[in-house]
Amino acid sequence: MIKAIEWKHNRLFIIDQTKLPGKLVKFECKTPQQVAEAIVNMKVRGAPAIGVVAAFGVYLGIKRPPLAKTFEQLLSQVEKLCAMLGKTRPTAVNLFWALDRMKRCAQNNRDHKLSTLRDILLREAMNIYKEDERVTKSIAGTGAELIRDGDTIMTHCNAGALATVGVGTALGIVVEAAHKHSGIKVLVGETRPRLQGARLTAWELKQARIPFHLITDNMAAHFMKKGMINVVIVGADRVAMNGDVANKIGTYGLAMLAYHHNIPFYVAAPVSTFDRNLLNGDLIPIEERDPAEVTMINDKPISVPGVKALNPAFDVTPHRYVSAIITELGIVRAPFDQNLKNLFANLL
Amino acid sequence: MIKAIEWKHNRLFIIDQTKLPGKLVKFECKTPQQVAEAIVNMKVRGAPAIGVVAAFGVYLGIKRPPLAKTFEQLLSQVEKLCAMLGKTRPTAVNLFWALDRMKRCAQNNRDHKLSTLRDILLREAMNIYKEDERVTKSIAGTGAELIRDGDTIMTHCNAGALATVGVGTALGIVVEAAHKHSGIKVLVGETRPRLQGARLTAWELKQARIPFHLITDNMAAHFMKKGMINVVIVGADRVAMNGDVANKIGTYGLAMLAYHHNIPFYVAAPVSTFDRNLLNGDLIPIEERDPAEVTMINDKPISVPGVKALNPAFDVTPHRYVSAIITELGIVRAPFDQNLKNLFANLL
Numbered sequence: 001m002i003k004a005i006e007w008k009h010n011r012l013f014i015i016d017q018t019k020l021p022g023k024l025v026k027f028e029c030k031t032p033q034q035v036a037e038a039i040v041n042m043k044v045r046g047a048p049a050i051g052v053v054a055a056f057g058v059y060l061g062i063k064r065p066p067l068a069k070t071f072e073q074l075l076s077q078v079e080k081l082c083a084m085l086g087k088t089r090p091t092a093v094n095l096f097w098a099l100d101r102m103k104r105c106a107q108n109n110r111d112h113k114l115s116t117l118r119d120i121l122l123r124e125a126m127n128i129y130k131e132d133e134r135v136t137k138s139i140a141g142t143g144a145e146l147i148r149d150g151d152t153i154m155t156h157c158n159a160g161a162l163a164t165v166g167v168g169t170a171l172g173i174v175v176e177a178a179h180k181h182s183g184i185k186v187l188v189g190e191t192r193p194r195l196q197g198a199r200l201t202a203w204e205l206k207q208a209r210i211p212f213h214l215i216t217d218n219m220a221a222h223f224m225k226k227g228m229i230n231v232v233i234v235g236a237d238r239v240a241m242n243g244d245v246a247n248k249i250g251t252y253g254l255a256m257l258a259y260h261h262n263i264p265f266y267v268a269a270p271v272s273t274f275d276r277n278l279l280n281g282d283l284i285p286i287e288e289r290d291p292a293e294v295t296m297i298n299d300k301p302i303s304v305p306g307v308k309a310l311n312p313a314f315d316v317t318p319h320r321y322v323s324a325i326i327t328e329l330g331i332v333r334a335p336f337d338q339n340l341k342n343l344f345a346n347l348l
Numbered sequence: 349m350i351k352a353i354e355w356k357h358n359r360l361f362i363i364d365q366t367k368l369p370g371k372l373v374k375f376e377c378k379t380p381q382q383v384a385e386a387i388v389n390m391k392v393r394g395a396p397a398i399g400v401v402a403a404f405g406v407y408l409g410i411k412r413p414p415l416a417k418t419f420e421q422l423l424s425q426v427e428k429l430c431a432m433l434g435k436t437r438p439t440a441v442n443l444f445w446a447l448d449r450m451k452r453c454a455q456n457n458r459d460h461k462l463s464t465l466r467d468i469l470l471r472e473a474m475n476i477y478k479e480d481e482r483v484t485k486s487i488a489g490t491g492a493e494l495i496r497d498g499d500t501i502m503t504h505c506n507a508g509a510l511a512t513v514g515v516g517t518a519l520g521i522v523v524e525a526a527h528k529h530s531g532i533k534v535l536v537g538e539t540r541p542r543l544q545g546a547r548l549t550a551w552e553l554k555q556a557r558i559p560f561h562l563i564t565d566n567m568a569a570h571f572m573k574k575g576m577i578n579v580v581i582v583g584a585d586r587v588a589m590n591g592d593v594a595n596k597i598g599t600y601g602l603a604m605l606a607y608h609h610n611i612p613f614y615v616a617a618p619v620s621t622f623d624r625n626l627l628n629g630d631l632i633p634i635e636e637r638d639p640a641e642v643t644m645i646n647d648k649p650i651s652v653p654g655v656k657a658l659n660p661a662f663d664v665t666p667h668r669y670v671s672a673i674i675t676e677l678g679i680v681r682a683p684f685d686q687n688l689k690n691l692f693a694n695l696l
Binding site for chain 1: 569645654656
């Protein structure tokens with residue numbers, strides 16, 4: 001069982017995903033700054049996973065000397081840590097959701113002794129961790145029911161165990177489907193520029209012994225037309241309340257192509273990935289990353305010296321191209337605005 | 349002026365395009381076998397260019413000892429050379445078109461002395477070469493008229509000077525448009541797996557001092573939605589008589605995405621790229637290349653050991669997604685079957 005993030009003996013350990021699949025290296029994040037650096041440099045990535053490590057990052061900050069001496073000092077520490085950790089990556093909303101939980105937890109427990117409050121904050125981080133395990137397991141089970149024997153599933157980027165602390169979202173469904181159904185095959189889009197499909201999803205599928213083929217991202221349409229893709233499943237970094245989905249760059253094109261080939265396009269996303277303040281996806285901030293991610297592969301240039309490149313890390317898929325969103329509370333279909341409202345009304 | 353192929357002092361020189369953009373290396377092909385090897389390994393690539401080198405390859409074969417002593421021997425040599433060179437790559441029809449010209453040229457000149465006939469065959473190869481210069485210049489001029497000031501043009505793969513012996517087809521139009529119009533910019537799709545966009549098109553645009561940005565192939569839809577692409581232009585490896593277009597893998601997806609974003613999608617193709625025996629694109633043979641092209645970049649693996657990959661080198665774009673085909677005889681639009689019939693009726 002792959003564990004991208006571990007909390008052991010009061011210490012935070014992370015698999016350095018930039019080194020996969022060549023090397024499986026775990027390292028300890030001792031400070032909130034190290035957590036922030038690991039998120040920025042994508043040593044840990046995947047919307048649910050960065051929420052979890054950020055929550056632990058807050059705890060790592062408040063337990064380091066100088067310890068706060070009053071509740072106000074502690075709350076101020078928490079707020080500053082949340083602000084610092086919140087600046088690491090702008091698109092995935094799970095990060096802000098987890099940090100908000102830590103802040104609210106501090107505010108709601110002001111009457112405790114400070115040492116107890118620190119323990120309560122640790123417990124909150126551990127709750128976020130454990131919830132992700134339950135939630136992704138539930139999503140995997142629910143989503144697997146949408147798959148049929150013999151299906152070839154295409155997936156993009158990595159929404160597997162490495163992107164969460166549980167079994168993964170989209171890839172959790174794939175793995176569960178491969179257990180439940182016979183003849184499941186996978187097409188893995190390599191996912192330029194960071195090659196999460198080639199590096200991480202391939203690594204997870206190999207460990208799970210599920211048959212797959214790697215393809216370049218631009219081959220998807222060809223295989224759709226050939227009838228070689230039965231269903232597409234991806235994760236999400238932020239879902240708006242009308243069902244618009246921000247996810248890894250390339251998702252939008254894939255969704256539109258699936259739509260016009262009459263191939264179901266499913267998004268797997270825990271409730272923590274929904275931005276309940278956002279009416280539609282147009283306002284989701286899209287992270288622009290270093291152009292060197294496009295112009296260099298394996299530390300070698302792939303183009304001319306001085307080449308300029310664009311590098312949006314995510315795109316937004318309008319809900320009309322989404323067949324269903326698979327959450328731990330069930331499967332949501334169009335009309336998404338109404339059905340998501342109902343879903344969350346029951347929750348609160 | 350970039351010359352991918354040169355015939356000088358009765359010798360054939362080729363730029364080794366697998367070494368670009370790092371090194372500009374020219375090498376001599378002394379034998380038809382070396383020509384075939386250069387085509388197979390994509391040292392020379394691009395539909396028009398491989399037609400031209402194959403024609404010279406035939407000549408290199410017949411001028412080597414043992415020389416044919418009768419017309420029948422010479423014709424048999426030509427036919428064997430054409431068979432050998434025709435096995436190098438299956439999709440681009442210009443290869444077969446050029447080889448057919450060489451064969452017909454031999455058949456039509458049986459009454460000449462053998463030494464004269466060899467000279468005639470050399471002249472035929474040189475005609476194919478010179479025609480490509482004229483034809484691509486004409487396509488560039490015609491296509492540039494479809495572009496407006498300030499347009500951002502997206503292109504895929506490399507259909508430039510390196511892919512022809514003239515100014516290129518799709519990229520010839522881009523360069524001509526940048527001369528004729530103000531504010532032309534280019535988005536270059538990197539074109540996995542062989543990265544012809546990143547390596548070759550970027551190199552040509554840099555030499556031409558035309559501003560461009562490199563993007564990964566999966567970013568195209570995002571920039572289309574953002575209104576950052578005004579027109580897409582690509583080359584072709586084979587066009588059927590109903591306007592279906594075989595071109596570098598990724599073209600079909602790009603065309604479909606352009607269509608649904610109301611962005612004109614133009615194909616630039618000389619008459620030699622049309623397969624006049626083919627009613628539609630379904631029967632175009634699609635070359636499957638070594639999966640290592642997908643699983644390795646710069647000689648380093650990008651995925652897990654033993655990973656399986658699929659590697660179709662081309663795809664077929666149905667004519668409904670093609671706004672126009674730009675040829676040296678003019679611009680062809682839907683209904684393509686009728687309009688192509690008319691175009692070629694005038695020609696013969």
